[in-house]
Amino acid sequence: MKKIKQWWLKEFESTNSQNDWWERKKQLWKERDAEIVKVKGKGEIFQTLQLEGKTEYRYLLHLTYLIKQNKHFHIEEQVIPHEYRMKNGKVVDHKETKRNVTLEIQPSFITKERDSVLEEERFSYDRRAAVQYAERWWNSYNPAYRIFDVDCTNYISQCLRAGGAPMRGAPVRERGWWYSGSSWSYSWAVAHSLRWYLSGSRQGLKGKELYSAEDLLPGDIICYDFQGDGRWDHNTIVVTKDAYGMPLVNAHTDNSRHRYWSYEDSSAYTPDIQYKFFRIGE
Template sequence: MRQAWKNTLYLYVDQHNRHEVDDRHQTLHAPITDMDYTLRMSERSRRLKRWYRERDTSPLKSQTKAKLIRTREGEGEVTVDMEFHVQREADQQGTTFVEERIDRERITLTREGKSWIISQIDHPQMERHMRNIQLGTEQEQGALSPPLPYLNMDVLGAVKTAKSSPYLREKAVQYAEQWWNESNPRFLSFEVDCTNYVSQCLFAGGAPMNYTGRRESGWWYKGMVNGSEGWSYSWAVSNSMERLLTSSTTGLRAVAVKHASDLQLGDVIAYDWDGDGHYQHNTIVTAFDKNGMPLVNAHTNNSRHRYWDYQDSYAWTEATQYRFFHITDFF
């Protein structure tokens, strides 16, 4: 009977891959009774068709590697946590672009007679994570697995002094490419890691840390020191980084620009999924498409060369707002 539910799961994984480029009805498809999921995916398919058309882009093929992370079996029901590594190719004006991303899903299978159906599919929207605000202070997400040493000086170089130094965009991009789908073991890793990852990329590019010793000010990281968390909110919290880049006049600085096309390599985009002024995600620009539009890398839902507007994300809504930050050329 165990093999029976796995057969249904394998069928879903194959369907998941095919629907990345072709959402037409297939001869073989997994039995899914989750109508909320069906409506969500129908809307996503409609949106992505328009999205490709407006970008003058056509999806070519997709390759999906599925990993079963966790299984919980009960009487007549199985819940599995899956990780999908999606590599999607698209053509834009004769040039092929390759995008990669990591999606996670929680799938519930239910036995009906001798068959197994998929009764529920959830997409944990880690990119929508919002820090709690209490008494005006952002409460940080706890980090995982404190490693040593805390700063990888061999990779990143020494902390910059007050002397003016350039932002090395190619170094920031090189770091972003190296660590897009894993964590640098010389830094702490967070469950919600997007801003921590972007901060590391900026630091690799030469952005100087501003060690104030206070969580709510500056932009700095020390790791775990005597059991205490040693980093500023702006280093690891999406909304705090957005505020820092908006207002900082020393150290790490940026200029807000109006359009995504105004950005350069190593620049930053902040995402407010609900349009309520609280930013929940950050990415770094690592490439451009044929139209000069940014492609970005990110953590949490790890992504490489993803189209900047994230309309293929389960976190995206019609209310989504963006901030485009051009990092200053000198610090």
């Protein structure tokens, strides 16, 4: 892929100064006695389009933030798709690319997992293996699995599977949690379905709902309803903690590493956001 020239930072600042997510990101850390002391980035073009006689370039902007929180430092990474056009040798219409947030297999009728098996079945959850997987694949894709346009839940399911979570329910897509290569359960790849599966399952993979993000451990899962409308949109996995013991998470769509759990810096964030915190394996 062709590398973009190093005008990215100036363009990033000027483009995103009009968007409040960048200000919210800085404010998010300021409120936690932290600051972003350094930002580095690299862009790589992945698509060139000819539209009505104009050339449009689409690229992935990989940002790395060095964050200082008291005496503690950590690195956060994020990959954001952008696009721009060239006019008279200058960059114009430089903006974040809007993504299609509708998953092709997402059913409107999926609500809550109803498990006919009342007897609980325990499994040994390897948190370390789940986190190692989350770190290995946060910005790439395991060829053993399909890539979805909205890949957040597929990625989280892979992390859970790497931690030893048992699959069950195949081949019925409305039941259980499973992946077979050519098919998969809705709970494997749809955020709304996984949220209800974790709280409704009584055997194998299940989640114990907690009431504070601070209580989460690496390997646990957070679910997000950005609009607060009862439709769950996103999932992340806790991989580590900040200096005050609050979760930092990894995710796909947008690919993120060691991001503060609350997602207040997300372009999808609204004041009505709702969260569910799930302890896995206990």
